[in-house]
Structures are given as C-alpha cells and as structure tokens.
Amino acid sequence: MSDQETAAAVAAAATAARSASDAIANAGDDQVDAALRGMARLLSESAEPVLAANAEDQRAARDGGMGGGLLDRLRLDPDRLRGMAEQLTALAGIQSEPTRRWLRDLDGGLALHEWRRPVGVIGANFEARPNVVVDIASQLVKSHNAGVLRTGSAALGSAVALLDRVVAPALAEAGIDPAAIQLVRRPGRESAEALVRLPELVPLVILRGSGDSTRHLARQAALSGVRTLAHADGGGVLYLHAAADRAMAADLVERGLDRLGVCNRLNLLLIDTARWDELAPAMVDLLGGREPKVAASLPPHPHPLGYEWALDDGNEATVTIAPVDGPAAAARVANEETSGLAAAIVTDDPAAAAEFLGRYAGTGGFWNATTRLLDGFKLLALPETGINIDRVPGPRGPVTYRDLCLRQYVVLPAGRDLPVPGRG
Template identity: 60%
Template sequence: MLDVSPSTVATCAAAAAEAAPSLAGAADEVVDGALAAMAANLVSARPAILSANAADVSAAESAGMSRGLLDRLRLTEARLAAMASALELLASAPHPARSVELRTLPDGLRLVERRRPVGVIGANYEARPNVTVDVASQLVKSRNAGVLRTGSAALGSATELVASVVAPALSSAGVDPAAIQLVPSADRAAASELVALPGLVPLVILRGSGESTRALAFEAARHGVRTLAHADGGGVLYLDAEADLEVGVDVIRRSVDRLGVCNRLNLLLVHSSVYSMALPLVESALSELDIRLSLPPHDHAVGYEWALDAEHEATVTVLPVQSALEAARVSNEETSGLAACIVTTSSATAESFMAAYTGTGVFWNAPTRLLDGVKLLGVPETGINIDKVPGPRGPVTYPDLCLRQYAVLPR
C-alpha cells in the first residue's frame, strides 16, 4: 500500500492537475450530486471504513499513542453519521456567484468580478480520518482538484475513505475521480515535497502541530508556495468578577468535551476577586473528567498548548487576572489568538473584552469549541486560519478557496 519514492507527490500532483478541468467546469448540480453521493457512500461503505480504522487504532494503541490523539484517530458509527450529515449540508449550501457585475467604467465598459478555482490545492494534516472527507468535500464544492497527505497513523482509514467514498462519488457524478489524490506514503518527506511544487500545487492547507506546521510554511515560502496554515490553537476562557459561576462551570465542561482538538479550553483566566471562590468549583468539575489544573507559579509558558502534549493533554492552565482588559491582553500576547470566551453578566464588560481581544473568534458565555466550520457556518472546514492578514480567517470553507479575477467587457 505504501510508496515512499521521492516522485510520489509529484505524480499525484500531475494526475490531479490533469483531472482539474473536469471539476472546474462542472455544473452546480454535478458538484452537489457528487457531495450527496459521498454522504451516501459513507453509509454504504461503513463496514469497510470502520474495519480500516480499527486497524489504524489498534496499531496506534500498540505504539503508545495518547488518549487525546487516539480520540482524534477513532471513527465510530456516530462520527460517520455526523460526517454524512455535514456532507449533506454542504451539498445543499448555495454556490457563490461565479460572476458579479461591479460597475460601469467611465468609457462605458463593464467591470465584472469573476471567481475562479485555484486549480490544485494541497493539504497536509494530522492523523484525523474525518479531515480527509472534510477537505476533499470543500475542494470539490469549490471546484478545486487536490492532493491530500495525512499522517501515517490514519493512512489506512484515509485510503479507504478516498477509495470507497470520494472517488466513486466523483465518478458517479461524471467527474474525473483523479481530481482528488491521496499520497500513498507514510514518509514524512512527502510533506516537504508537497510544499515544493509551485507549478502544480500553488496553495497548500497545513494542519497539525505548531512546530512542524510552521516549518512546512517556511519551506513553502522558500519555494513560492502559498499556505493556509493551522499551526497553533488553544481556547481561552475568562471568568469575570461578575460571572455567574454556575454558567461558568457549565461552559468550562462544554469546553473540554474533547481534549485533542485545537479549540478546547487551554487557558482559564479568573478575576482575582472571585478566584478563591471559583477555583474549588472548577477543580471539582474538571476532576470528574480526569483533567488536572496547572496552577501558578507555572513551569511552562502560560499559553502552552496542552492538546499537543501527548503526556499531559488532560490539563488546563489557570491564571488569576485583575480585569477584563488584562484578560484580553494575556489572550492576545500569550496565546495563538485562536479564540477566547468571557463569562460575565455585565454587557459592558463583555463588550470591553470583545473589543480588546484581537483573535479569530470571541465568545460571550459560550465555549470556544464553537469555533468550527459546521457549528458556526453549517459546512465542514479545511482548517482554522489565524493569520493577521487580509484573506480567509477563522474556519476556512469553500467560498474562501477561489481566486478573484477582474474582467472588463464591452457594453
């Protein structure tokens, strides 16, 4: 099943590029039909998918994979059903207009803005089988071909998903199934090759641990490949002096329903005036979930992302602060800027915190776990982009995966 030759990624990219026009020119109903077929295939191919995934999970357990990472890797009947529902939502989601008339120029010519697919988009992501379907479906909806590369732990599951779900759905809709390629290699060098092919794969979506993803982004820049990187995460929750602590504990519980995800509660900031009262309640709630608190003084960075620590992922850092503005400052300066929540009964304090926080998502009395494509936007995401530059930010979905083209036309 595995091919680790250095030409593997380039071969996949060339095949995707050759098939790209079949997808780029597809009608809306063809694209949506392919997505609906993917949803149906997830149901009909369920035994084969779960069998492949069970083999991946067993191998990962034998290798000592942590609880949080195993949770990311594991597929269940319920998760497959949720994946199918997300595909059905995506199939029914409206397509952005391919051409929009902007204005008439002074000489009477018409200015039109067109949306065009990128062509071939790469994706390198962690050992999460569902991401294979999430990214493939977003590429199909945006009419982009793709080259997918996942971690070795999930390669068996991903291979089955592409073979049993994605490829036959494209074929049944009349689209060349070669448009979505999965790199059949567990070799980590494949990730570096994926970001080094600007002529074939000009844009690559990067998801995974911070250091490895940043290294790939630097490598991509060196080769002139653009990236949408999802390198760092970690949600922040601030319990204000005027917080309803019962609400706060409930939001905290909902913020750690899964530990191996980027938008989970990572850093808990508590106003000093309620710190001694709130801490026992938080400790009690989290101890029931087998989650420990890292209390000051800390021997690690305040924003240290526990989801990436296989040995200590069931941890939440706690820090007292003096005000909502200090909480926003800590969130801005000490964390990735993914998402932050304030729990308070004061609308003025909430507005102050939300105005001061510059991150991608901000929440009031709601968990940062909501920073997710399906939960916020009703469609799967390719990842969550936290770059502080113009362009797609937050959950990146199919309308973001296009190029703008200006066309000047006669009257």
Template identity: 65%
Template sequence: MTDEVAKTVEECAAAAKQAAPSLAAVADSTIDGVLTAMAERLLANRAEVLEANQADVAKAREEGMSSGLLDRLTITDERLSGMAEQLRLLSGTPHPQRSVPVATLDGGLRLVERRRPVGVIGANYEARPNVTVDIASQLIKSRNAGVLRTGSAALGSAQRLLDSVIAPSLTEAGIDGRAVQLVPRPEREAAEALVSFPNLVPLVILRGSGETTRALARTAAAHDVRTLAHADGGAVLYVHPAANPETVRSLVRNSLDRLGVCNRLNLLLIDERAYADAWPVISSELAELGISASMEPHHHPIGYEWALDSEREATVTIAQVSGLDEAVTIANEQTSGLAAGIATEDEAAAEAFIDGYTGTGVFWNATTRLLDGFKLLGVPETGINLDRVPGPRGPVTYTDLCIRQYAVLPDRD
C-alpha cells in the same frame, strides 16, 4: 527528502492537475450530486470503512499513541453517520456567484468580479481520517482538485475513504476520478514534498501540531507555495467578577468535552476579585472531569497548548489576573490567537473584552468549542486560519478556496 518520495508526490500532483479541468467545468447540480453520492457511499460502505479505521486504531494503540490522539484517529459509528450528514448538508448549500457586477466604468465598460478555482490545492493533516472527507468535500464544492497527505496512523482509513467513497462518486458523475489524490507514502518527507511544487500545487492547507506545521509553512514559503496554516490552538476563558457561577461551570464542562482539539479550554484566567467564589466551582468541575490544574508559578509558557502534549493533555493552566485589561493582554500576546471567551453578566465588560481581543474568535458566555466550520457556518471546514493579514480567517470553507479575478467588459445593456 528522498527522490522516491518526492517523485510519488509529484506524480500525484500532476495527475490532480490533469484532472482539474473536468471538475472546474461541471454544473452546480453535478457538484452537489457528487457530494450526495459520497454521503450514500459512506453509509453503504460503513462496515469496510470502520474495519479499516479499527485496524489503524489498533496499530496506533500498540505503538503507544496517547488517548487524545487516539480519539482524533477513531471513526465511531456515530461519527461516520455525522460525516454523511455533513456531506448532505454541504450538497444543499448555495454555490457562490461566479460573476458579480461591481461598477460601470467610463467608455461604455463594466467591471465584474469573477471567482475562479485555484486549480489544485494540497492538504497536509495528521491522524484525523474524518478530515479526508471534510477537505475533499470542500475542494469538490469549490471545484478544486486536491492532493491530500495524512500521517501514517490514518493512512489506511484515508485510503479506504478515497477508494470506496470519494473517487467512485466523482467517476460516476463524469468527473475524472484522479481529481482528488491521496499520497500513498507514510514518510513525513512527503509533507515537505507537497509544499515544494508551486507550478502543480500553488496552495497547501496545513493542519497539524505546532512547530511541525510552522516548519512546513517556512518550507512552503521558500518554494513560493502559499499556505493556509493551522499550526496552533488553545482557547482562553476569562472569568470576570460579574460571572454567574453556573455559567462558569457549564463553560468549563462544555469546553473540555474533547481534549485533543484546538478549540478546547487551555488557559483559564480568573479575575482576582472573583477567585474566592469562582475557584471552588471550577476546581470541583475539573476534578469531576479528571482534568489537572497547572497552578502558579508556572514552569511553562502561560499559553502552552496542552492538546499537543500527549503525556499531559488532560491539563488546564490556571492564572489570576488583576482585571479585564490584563486578561485581554495575555490572550492577545501570550496565546495563539485562536479563541478567547469571557464569562460575565456585565454587558459593558463583555463589550470591552470583545473590542480588545484581536484573535480569530471571541465568545461571551459561550464555549470556544463553537469555533468550528460546521458548528458556526453549517459546513465542514478545511482548517482554521489564524493569519493577521487580509484573506480568509477563522474557519476556512469552500467559499474561501478561490481566486478573485477582475474582468472589464463592454456594457451591452
């Protein structure tokens, strides 16, 4: 990376670190007031936010961005109102206890578990300007300062959101407005720099596309920076012999309402005993939605994530399986482990599928599109963590953005 890019990112990180104490010390009511103010400013500045976004979208369209990515880049009037509503809901959610009694120890002592902010958290994400507000609000709610870096396609929208919505809401509440930084450089090198300053930004949230995000995670590890990485997605649906055809139709339709998202239907596994009845229903629904079916023999890995393929994102992989055990094995071993669902009216089969699948989210007669922080938990998410290690897994929200500290204190009761 160039020295100039690295210096810019380092300056943003240093400013966020200096501002972090002003965010960590304020009362819960002040934090919630900031989020409410952000919602109000988002609506009050609707025209200029949409204008900045329209400029980003027009430029991206001229440069040949795919329809799925354009969808992610676009802030519609309806989506902007939804962003404001999410901010209001987040402002009203309870704050985690900062100090929780654990046990009484020998010698007149007591053990307390304390939750502390990380300090400064970075976030790298691509052409999704709404994520600027999602992540900034989560950081503020958890009292962490932040350094945000987005791709060049969404930079104009993100800058407008920071200048018109986020920073003034912090300043008005008496919090240092530098607590949330946006890297102003469009170069991809800025992402590498963001994961290279462990003393300034010890934790970075990575949201993005496959290998690019995995490479950033490796770079972060080499610099002793921890990450919450959301690199891979693609959801699975297994159609069991006891599936209701109309349920299958509904699941296919509701799982493909948006194509450029991680939790959309990506791989459809049909039990060979159900294929004759299920396939006509599925094929007609796919045709109506304008979705192509990748049929056997596949010339790609069975878990290939179509959302990341700008040329063929309107595709679903179809495969027959011999039974539930094979479906579970494929979902566990040949996909990202994001989400898998079963369509069946057989409760025993559903329980076996749920017990066998080890991924982040498992669904019975429900769309995997529900694997989302707001849809599941009622608050925005910073991303979906797929790590198979202790720690936050699935949709990561403000309650996860902390460090645990044990305090041993005199028992004064």
C-alpha cells in the same frame, strides 16, 4: 523508500490532479452536489470496510504508544460516520457561490465585473484525523478545485479506505474525473515536505497539525514559492469575570472540554482576581471530578500560559488556570500569550464584555459561549478545511469552500456578460 522516490510519488499525484483540474473546474454545480450526496450515501454503504481499516489504524497506534487525545482524533465509529454524512448532505444543499458579479460602470461604455475562479490544485497536509479526508475533499469539490491530500501515517489506512470507497466512486458516479482528488499513499514526513515544494503543480497548500511541524512546513513552502493556509496552533481561552454567573461558568468549562484533542477546547482558564479565592478552588474540584479527570495547572506555572495541552500526548487532560486583573488584562493575556484562536468571557456585565471583546484581536470572540463553537460547521453550517489564525488580510477563521477561489477583475462592454463554461 528514498526521499527521491517519495518526491516522485507526490509529484505523480499532483500531476494526476492537475490533469483532472480542468474537468472539475468546468463541472456543473449539479454534478458537484450529486458527488457530495454520493459521498454521504457511500459513507453508510461502505461503513464496514472503512471502520475495519480504522480499527487496524487504531490497533497499530495503540501498540506504538499513542496517547488518549491523539487516539480520539484517529477514531471513527458509526456515529462519527453519520455526522460526516450529515455534513456532506448539508453542504450539497447549499447554493454555490456566484462566479460572476457586476461591480460598477466605467467611462467609455465599459463595466467592471468580478469573477471567481478555482485555484486549480490545492494541497492539504493534516494530522491523523480520518474525518478530515472527507472534510477537505468535500470543500475542494464544492469549490471546483482538484487536490492532493496527505495525512499522518497513523491514519493512512483509514484515509485510503475513505478515498477509494467513498470519495473517488462518488466523483465517478457524478461524471467527474475521480483523479481530481489524490491521496499521497507514502508514509513518513518526507511526503509532507515534498508536497510543499511543487509551486507549478500545487500553488496553495492547507496545513493543519501540531505547531512546530506545521510552522516548519510553512517555512519550507515559502522558500519554494508555495502559498499556505496554516493552522498550526490552537487553545481556547475562557475568562471568568467578576460578574460571572458561577453555574454558567461551570457549564462552559464542561462544554469546553467535551473533547480534549481538538484545537478549540478550553486550554487556558483565566479567573478575575476579585473572585480568585472563590472560583479557583471550585474549578479545580470541577476538573478533578470529571470523567475523565482533568488536571489543573495552577500558578506558579513552569510553562507559558498559552501552552497548548491538546498537542501534549499524555498530558492532554490538563487546563492552565491563572488570575487576571479585569477584562483589559484578560484580553492582553489572550492576545499576547496564546495563539489567538479563540477567547470567551463569562459575565453578566455588558460593559465588561464590550471591553474584553473590543480589545481581543484573535480569530473568534465569545460572550457567555464556549470557544468550541469556533468550527466551520457549528458557526457557518459548513465543513472546514481548517481554522486560519493569520493576522494578515485573507481568509481568517474557519476556512470553507467559499474561500478557495481566486478573484479576477474583468472589464466588458456595459450591459454585456459572458457565460460560465460548463457551470449549471
């Protein structure tokens, strides 16, 4: 298929979503929650065809040489489907955000109100992780937005099964136009490029994936006048302070590596120089004794300290280990050498924790806890569209349905308000 044909297919999906955007914007909150509960039910009822499609995606990926970490992202199984269904059910049970609120009275018998409005159509481009199809679709539906989803080619069969057998039927059952959530069904990076070049149809695109490709798409979007919420880089930092409890440190290292192909896993292990001779060999032994084994990259390092191993297909099972001289130095390394996703300190000294977290400017800071907690559902009990690490005002950290809105200031006669069309 030519680039022009791919662009036309993406534009057709965006046009269909735009046509359905008013319907979902004005759907009742009860309809939206019914659709989410329907998705949860259909994940169970359609498990067999969904898992069959995913098995075929996995087979093709293995034949194509995909490594273990990326295969783990691609894989669905009954437990993961149950987890997805539980998140949908939990989301359906959360009261929707108020769309109107009074701010203050103004002179002349007037009052200022803040209204929250849907964006309209939101695009999403994400790596070959089928569960993200449901995560993002549910966030768009909960926020009354239409959307256009595009995933990596390796997960396309799974994505089609999830949209056609779970998302679309649940919307239709709830009386919401199923065209509101579209899936780009054309493989290849050209479809991602096309998605970020439609400012009139898709003014905002959520970008998730490997750093270089996501940054490239963000630049293309900016040139086209499309705004993005980009999740390009990750990598959790764990700093073992001089007053760290050794057993706790070992436990948090283990918990930070329960999955190797995710952005918030342990990537850089910093050890205070006061305990380097004791803890560095112990952590190397711990990593090597795990199953699967994890390699320790020790100094001198041939790569930047913040190099993200989760994106290095074939070398995902690696952690960088480096010495630092105290909490301030550890925070500086985390700020300057890593993406700024998340950093944790292990210590029994509150003053050291205060110094480290006071100086660390990243998205999530943790004391005696794993950076794996930087996740929408684990932190906020909500699925996420991604984790935004931008260092500018706007939604930061796990982005959920609460962030997918436009703020509008409305001035009305004092004591008067207007109904919200269609919202129950």
